[in-house]
Amino acid sequence: MTQVSILMYHALVERHEPYMAAVHVEVHRFAAQMAWLAASGHRVIPLHEVPALLRQPTGPAPPAVAITFDDGYHSLYTHARPILAQYGFAATLFLTTSTVGHASFATLPEFARLVPRSDHPLSWAEVRALAASGWRIESHGCSHRPSAALPPSQLAAELRHSRAAIARHLGREPAFYAFPHGSYDRRTLRTLTALGYEAGFSVHTGPARPGSDLRRLPRIELTAACDLGIFQQKVATGYASPAERRRGWLRDIAYKAPVVKDLLQQVLPGKLS
Numbered sequence: 001m002t003q004v005s006i007l008m009y010h011a012l013v014e015r016h017e018p019y020m021a022a023v024h025v026e027v028h029r030f031a032a033q034m035a036w037l038a039a040s041g042h043r044v045i046p047l048h049e050v051p052a053l054l055r056q057p058t059g060p061a062p063p064a065v066a067i068t069f070d071d072g073y074h075s076l077y078t079h080a081r082p083i084l085a086q087y088g089f090a091a092t093l094f095l096t097t098s099t100v101g102h103a104s105f106a107t108l109p110e111f112a113r114l115v116p117r118s119d120h121p122l123s124w125a126e127v128r129a130l131a132a133s134g135w136r137i138e139s140h141g142c143s144h145r146p147s148a149a150l151p152p153s154q155l156a157a158e159l160r161h162s163r164a165a166i167a168r169h170l171g172r173e174p175a176f177y178a179f180p181h182g183s184y185d186r187r188t189l190r191t192l193t194a195l196g197y198e199a200g201f202s203v204h205t206g207p208a209r210p211g212s213d214l215r216r217l218p219r220i221e222l223t224a225a226c227d228l229g230i231f232q233q234k235v236a237t238g239y240a241s242p243a244e245r246r247r248g249w250l251r252d253i254a255y256k257a258p259v260v261k262d263l264l265q266q267v268l269p270g271k272l273s
Contacts, residue, residue, distance in 0.1 A: 002053060002054060002056060002061045002064075002209065002210055003061075003063060003064070003207045003208070003209055004045070004050050004053065004054070004064045004065070004066055004207060004208045004209075005063070005064070005065045005066070005207050005208075005220055005234070005235050005236075005238060006047065006050065006065075006066045006068060006201070006207075006208055006217065006218065006219045006220060007065060007066065007067050007068060007219070007220050007222060007234075007235075008023075008068050008069075008070065008203065008219040008220060008221045008222065009023075009025060009030070009067070009068070009069045009070070009080070009222050010023040010024050010025070010069065010070050010071055010073065011023075011024040011025075011071070011073040011075045011076075011115065011116050011119050012024070012025055012026070012027045012030055012073070012075040012076065012079040012080055013025070013026055013027065013075065013116045013118070013119070013224075014026065014027055014118075016224040017116070019113070019114070020114060020115070020116055020224070021114035021115070022223040022224055022225065023221060023222075023223055023224075024115075024116055024224060025222055025223065025224055025226070026224060027075075027079050027083075029224075029226070029227070029228075029231075030079070030080065030083065031083050032228055033222070033228065033231045034083050034084065034086075034087055034089065035087075036228060036231070036232065037065060037087070037089070037235070038087040038089075040232075040235075041062070042062070042063050042064065042065045042235065043062050043063070043064045043065065044064075044065050044066070044067065044087075044089045044090070045064050045065070045066055045090070046066070046090040046092070046136060047066045047067075047068060047090075047092040047136060047138075047176065048092075048136055048175070048176070049066075050066055050199075050208060050217070051198060051199050051214055054208060054209065054210050054212060054214070055210070056210070063235075063236070065235060066092070067084070067089060067090070067091045067092070068091065068092045068093075068094060068178070068201070068219060069091060069092070069093050069094070070093075070094045070096075070140055070178060071094070071095075071096050071140065071144070072093060072095045072096055072099065072100060072121055072122045072127070072140075073115075073116075073119045073120075073121070073122065074119055074120050074121065074122055074126070075116070075119050076093065076122065076130070077122060077126045077129065077130060081130060081133060081135075085133065090134055090135070090136070091134075091135050091136075092135065092136040092137075092138055092176070093127075093130060093135055093136070093137050093138070094138050094139065094140035094176070094177075094178035094201070095122075095127065095137050095138070095139065095140055095162075095166060096108075096140045096141060096142070096143070096144045096162075096180070097139075097140075097141075097142050097161070097162045097165040097166065098142045098143050098144075099121040100121055100122060100123065100124055100127060100165075101121065101122075101123045101124055102120070102121050103120060104120050104121070105120070105121060108143065108144050111144050124169045127169065127170070128169065128170060131170050131172075136176075137166055137170055137172075137174065138166075138174040138175070138176040138177065138178065139159065139162040139163050139166060139174040139176065139177045139178070139197075140162065140177070140178050140180060141158040141159070141162050141177075141180050142157075142158050142161050142162045142165070143158065144180045144181075145158070145180060146179075146180060146181045146183030147179050147180060147183045147184050147185075147188040148183045148184055148185040148187075148188060149183065152187065152191070155187070155188065155191055156191055156195065159177060159191060159192065159195050159197070160195060162174075163195075174197075175197060175198040175199070176197065176198060176199050176200070176201060177192055177197045177199075177200050177201070178200070178201040178202075178219075179200060179201065179202055179203070179216075181203075182202050182203030182204070184200070184202065184216060185258070186258045188200075189215045189216065189258055192215055193215065198214070199214045199215065199217060200214070200215045200216050200217065201216070201217050201219055202216045202217065202218060202219065203219060203221060204216070204218040204219070204248070204251065204252075204255075205218060205219070205220050205221060205234075205238060205239060205244065205248055206218045206220070206238035206239065206245075206248045206252070207220075207237070207238040216258075218238070220234050220235075220238055222234070226240075
């Protein structure tokens with residue numbers, strides 16, 4: 001059966017520090033992960049090929065991997081770009097547009113305190129250079145605010161304005177949207193469709209399969225704690241452990257209808273993504 005492991009990264013750091021969010025991965029680990037992928041026989045495909053691949057009839061197929069990054073850190077230009085180029089791997093950046101070209105992420109206070117202090121936002125010239133080297137630049141909103149918490153007009157503005165900024169600077173309109181903080185609800189999914197986005201990407205872990213909802217495709221989060229063995233397990237199965245796989249299976253059943261997720265969010269506010 002067709003299966004795609006969509007990997008999700010954030011910043012790359014020389015050394016992970018306690019104040020940093022867990023999602024920031026050390027450069028040497030990322031390099032080892034990409035070297036293993038190159039030697040493993042997996043197909044590393046551009047993210048924009050995933051929706052069409054998932055629409056194909058099911059049948060035996062080599063395992064596939066897509067590589068994504070969120071937010072827009074300078075370390076992607078300095079560290080991720082040359083490592084990926086070494087193996088000819090394509091990557092997608094889900095870009096938060098309001099901070100591009102700034103000296104820091106200080107305009108997003110809650111976000112900024114967890115960002116590596118040695119890192120800063122990409123400039124538009126660097127974003128264009130990534131695109132010229134084969135990266136796809138897609139939308140991650142303007143202000144990195146949780147989509148499900150926004151009033152309808154602000155939600156629509158986040159999706160419209162971030163896409164317009166990328167189109168203005170790169171000459172190509174994004175087709176994909178990654179939900180900041182993984183936050184979405186039925187209204188978010190309806191708005192995504194109404195504004196013409198082809199696919200949305202969540203932080204639900206697990207592989208993407210033909211039955212996956214294209215409006216909220218799963219991604220596999222890589223963190224500072226993921227050694228090469230855990231990385232290999234996540235690529236193969238979508239999960240770090242059998243227990244995580246069971247939780248993912250239960251989540252997929254519970255969330256099959258988006259209305260159920262919305263109801264659970266009302267009962268457990270802030271606990272679900």
